[in-house]
Amino acid sequence: MTVDAAHTVRRAALAAAIAAIAAAGCKTGGTSGPPIVQPGAPGQSTRVIDAKTASDLSKIQPTAADVQFMQGMIGHHAQALEMAALLPSRTSREEMKLLAKRIEISQADEIKMMQQWLRNHGAAAPPGDAHAHHGPLMPGMLTPEEMSRLAKAKGVEFDRLFLELMIKHHDGALVMVQQLFSTPGAGQESDIYAFASDVDADQRMEIDRMGAMLAQLTSR
Amino acid sequence: MRSVRFLSVAALMAFAIAGSAEERQTSARPDPRIGLKAGLKDAGQAARNLEVVATMWKPEGFFDPKLPAGEPTPPEKDPKEQEKEEAEAAKPDAKPDPRYANMLSFANSDLAFSGNHVFMGNFNGFNIYDISKPHKPKLVTSVVCPGGQGDLSIHGNILVMSVEQTRGRLDCGTQGVQATVSAERFRGVRIFDISDLKKPKQVAAVQTCRGSHTHTLVTSPADKENIYVYGSGTGTVRAGEELSICSGGDPKDNPNTALFSIDVIQIPIAAPEKARIVNRPRIFADPKTGAISGLWPGGTHGPGTQKTSVTNQCHDITVFPEIGLAAGACSGNGILLDISDPVKPVRLDHVDDKNFAYWHSATFNNDGTKVLYTDEWGGGTRPRCLATDNPAWGADAIFDIVDRKLKFGGYYKLPVAQTEQENCVAHNGSLIPVPGRDIMVQAWYQGGLSVFDFTDSAKPVEIAFFDRGPISAKELITGGYWSTYWYNGYIYGSEIARGIDVFKLTPSEFLSQNEIDAAAQVRSTVFNAQQQPRVAWPATTAVARAYLDQLTRSKSIQAERAAAVNTALERADKTRSNKDKQAAEVATQLDSLSVQLEADASAASGRDAARLRSLASTIKGRAANLR
Numbered sequence: 001m002t003v004d005a006a007h008t009v010r011r012a013a014l015a016a017a018i019a020a021i022a023a024a025g026c027k028t029g030g031t032s033g034p035p036i037v038q039p040g041a042p043g044q045s046t047r048v049i050d051a052k053t054a055s056d057l058s059k060i061q062p063t064a065a066d067v068q069f070m071q072g073m074i075g076h077h078a079q080a081l082e083m084a085a086l087l088p089s090r091t092s093r094e095e096m097k098l099l100a101k102r103i104e105i106s107q108a109d110e111i112k113m114m115q116q117w118l119r120n121h122g123a124a125a126p127p128g129d130a131h132a133h134h135g136p137l138m139p140g141m142l143t144p145e146e147m148s149r150l151a152k153a154k155g156v157e158f159d160r161l162f163l164e165l166m167i168k169h170h171d172g173a174l175v176m177v178q179q180l181f182s183t184p185g186a187g188q189e190s191d192i193y194a195f196a197s198d199v200d201a202d203q204r205m206e207i208d209r210m211g212a213m214l215a216q217l218t219s220r
Numbered sequence: 221m222r223s224v225r226f227l228s229v230a231a232l233m234a235f236a237i238a239g240s241a242e243e244r245q246t247s248a249r250p251d252p253r254i255g256l257k258a259g260l261k262d263a264g265q266a267a268r269n270l271e272v273v274a275t276m277w278k279p280e281g282f283f284d285p286k287l288p289a290g291e292p293t294p295p296e297k298d299p300k301e302q303e304k305e306e307a308e309a310a311k312p313d314a315k316p317d318p319r320y321a322n323m324l325s326f327a328n329s330d331l332a333f334s335g336n337h338v339f340m341g342n343f344n345g346f347n348i349y350d351i352s353k354p355h356k357p358k359l360v361t362s363v364v365c366p367g368g369q370g371d372l373s374i375h376g377n378i379l380v381m382s383v384e385q386t387r388g389r390l391d392c393g394t395q396g397v398q399a400t401v402s403a404e405r406f407r408g409v410r411i412f413d414i415s416d417l418k419k420p421k422q423v424a425a426v427q428t429c430r431g432s433h434t435h436t437l438v439t440s441p442a443d444k445e446n447i448y449v450y451g452s453g454t455g456t457v458r459a460g461e462e463l464s465i466c467s468g469g470d471p472k473d474n475p476n477t478a479l480f481s482i483d484v485i486q487i488p489i490a491a492p493e494k495a496r497i498v499n500r501p502r503i504f505a506d507p508k509t510g511a512i513s514g515l516w517p518g519g520t521h522g523p524g525t526q527k528t529s530v531t532n533q534c535h536d537i538t539v540f541p542e543i544g545l546a547a548g549a550c551s552g553n554g555i556l557l558d559i560s561d562p563v564k565p566v567r568l569d570h571v572d573d574k575n576f577a578y579w580h581s582a583t584f585n586n587d588g589t590k591v592l593y594t595d596e597w598g599g600g601t602r603p604r605c606l607a608t609d610n611p612a613w614g615a616d617a618i619f620d621i622v623d624r625k626l627k628f629g630g631y632y633k634l635p636v637a638q639t640e641q642e643n644c645v646a647h648n649g650s651l652i653p654v655p656g657r658d659i660m661v662q663a664w665y666q667g668g669l670s671v672f673d674f675t676d677s678a679k680p681v682e683i684a685f686f687d688r689g690p691i692s693a694k695e696l697i698t699g700g701y702w703s704t705y706w707y708n709g710y711i712y713g714s715e716i717a718r719g720i721d722v723f724k725l726t727p728s729e730f731l732s733q734n735e736i737d738a739a740a741q742v743r744s745t746v747f748n749a750q751q752q753p754r755v756a757w758p759a760t761t762a763v764a765r766a767y768l769d770q771l772t773r774s775k776s777i778q779a780e781r782a783a784a785v786n787t788a789l790e791r792a793d794k795t796r797s798n799k800d801k802q803a804a805e806v807a808t809q810l811d812s813l814s815v816q817l818e819a820d821a822s823a824a825s826g827r828d829a830a831r832l833r834s835l836a837s838t839i840k841g842r843a844a845n846l847r
Contacts, residue, residue, distance in 0.1 A: 038365065113601075181386065191323075191324045197454075
């Protein structure tokens with residue numbers, strides 16, 4: 001055996017020993033890749049964990065409340081679309097028509113996203129035209145009586161009623177978000193956290209905007 | 221990234237806007253980014269004027285085990301089989317793939333650099349890679365600490381991380397927090413000691429009311445004991461029962477609302493465990509009335525305009541400590557702050573824009589005379605680079621800083637349309653330090669990355685790009701580049717769903733090899749994209765040649781002068797040190813050219829004059845090195 005070869009053997013043995021030490025610190029015991037570690041609370045020590053623990057989402061799976069939120073919100077959004085559909089034939093104001101168009105586009109887009117989320121998580125996804133009357137009314141949703149009152153209104157009277165009812169409708173969405181986040185364990189999954197946070201921010205803005213439009217209308 | 225932000229009247233607008241993304245393709249060559257094959261690991265790729273030097277898949281523990289990650293690239297499919305699959309995928313009622321259900325839980329996010337390492341944030345923690353060999357990045361450590369989005373910054377051995385989700389835990393646990401009010405929950409800014417890269421240790425965790433969506437590390441030339449962090453929270457305000465300083469609501473009803481502020485956190489460098497909030501400044505206040513909600517109220521700017529979010533938060537802030545300025549991208553406005561006293565930022569100016577939905581991030585040019593703001597229309601998870609989209613929406617807006625006020629210059633949007641299966645909008649980028657020009661590399665999610673020149677604020681021009689096909693041909697799976705940043709000669713891309721990519725620029729008619737070399741000569745020991753340093757170039761022949769190339773390109777140097785400079789630079793390259801025989805003679809030659817160039821500069825104006833001057837001083841510096 002040459003000196004070089006001996007050196008190589010020693011190095012190999014050393015590498016094997018290092019790998020064994022690394023593996024011993026690793027719960028899987030099989031791999032010797034770069035360490036996966038999990039820090040502790042501030043001041044606490046950091047520990048080595050395995051890949052399975054690192055990607056463990058078992059406690060972060062959508063809860064029943066998450067699924068119900070998404071399913072309910074589809075119906076909720078569907079009613080907003082139904083309300084918006086009444087608008088073109090009943091108002092003459094351009095601003096109102098634009099508002100309806102915005103609601104239509106944004107809610108339809110979000111419905112698609114919610115359906116995809118539900119299907120990806122193996123839950124039933126209500127259709128995008130889920131009629132409000134078919135399911136239980138979610139917070140803020142119009143009763144059949146309110147809906148028909150709105151359908152019968154015309155002109156400025158319609159505009160005023162539409163804004164009032166849509167504000168109420170959007171307020172309901174805020175209630176839904178608030179209920180979601182105050183249900184233990186809900187709203188933890190990353191996508192639903194992001195979606196619910198955005199519904200909250202967006203609908204608040206719409207409410208402010210519609211409030212201003214309503215004030216303008218009333219001051220005339 | 222935000223999930224579903226401000227969808228707007230895209231469809232309405234599409235008819236009204238002339239010059240769609242497709243029409244803007246004026247180049248004779250067809251854009252290779254169109255029609256790329258879909259796939260998570262085997263998507264089609266297109267590159268121009270740059271090359272991929274490395275691609276690394278996400279490490280163990282950072283993808284959903286249901287995903288076919290870590291497997292080798294699937295073999296080529298039988299064409300018939302492929303056709304069948306594609307036909308299946310095209311059906312509108314095709315079933316989404318449950319393997320993609322938890323993509324965001326393991327999304328890669330922002331990057332920070334220190335020495336030979338890049339730190340890549342992830343909604344599940346962060347990963348540290350050794351990039352001593354950029355063509356061969358090596359994973360050093362994976363750190364599990366969920367809570368999203370995982371924005372990172374580094375100062376010495378201190379690493380700062382943003383956490384916003386309600387699942388975030390003080391102890392970095394993966395189990396979330398079941399109780400609605402809990403002392404175990406963590407939303408805010410974590411501080412790690414990274415002196416041992418194999419075992420980063422959490423040393424502090426500063427709780428904030430809205431969590432930390434992003435943050436910015438701020439240093440002050442006047443305060444060497446502390447560093448500061450501007451925490452930008454965009455989430456819902458948590459209950460006062462959980463964190464006593466918090467309450468939400470409209471400022472009319474609650475003057476103490478946690479909305480309409482940012483968090484200023486002080487970190488004593490010698491004792492980071494003592495980090496704490498030292499101010500929550502009302503930077504959106506109306507100076508006349510004192511109302512804290514003094515900026516954009518939310519809504520449209522008139523018929524046919526974008527719907528812009530209300531300014532009750534900043535999404536991100538970029539500081540430029542050397543000039544004492546910060547640019548805030550604050551939901552409904554772009555703002556400019558004086559940060560001479562980092563604890564008390566003072567607003568200098570604000571702008572709004574009828575085409576912006578959500579002011580998202582900001583980048584200064586190296587002179588500190590411009591700010592480029594991005595608009596994250598659609599929140600980063602929606603396809604907002606469709607052929608029918610208004611090209612001024614979801615774009616960058618470039619502003620010149622004139623007398624500490626912002627003056628609009630122009631827009632830049634990824635100049636190629638993407639499909640409905642690709643989330644795409646303006647996102648994070650950094651400058652590429654080419655002397656004499658303002659060049660940036662920017663991430664566009666699944667739109668890929670785009671390198672462009674914005675030296676002329678009104679007319680930005682694309683220089684290079686890289687793009688992959690969508691992750692899936694049938695549905696939109698969130699992915700693409702979160703950030704693409706330049707660091708010491710290479711571009712690093714944080715790919716949300718796939719991993720990390722490293723690129724090298726290649727020369728073209730838009731950018732010469734000398735300019736690329738000059739940029740690569742700028743060496744950094746640390747880089748946080750939101751904490752911009754002022755770059756200074758060494759007096760080298762590469763830097764001189766970069767200026768010379770620019771002057772030649774704009775035809776603003778006489779041919780004889782250019783030839784003389786070239787000859788002198790070649791001679792300088794052949795002179796190894798001041799001990800060489802010809803050193804003194806070369807130095808004299810360079811000096812005399814420098815004087816002539818100064819004279820040329822006096823006769824020129826604008827950008828040309830500045831480049832002539834820079835060339836003169838670089839040559840003079842090179843001469844000095846020969847003495």
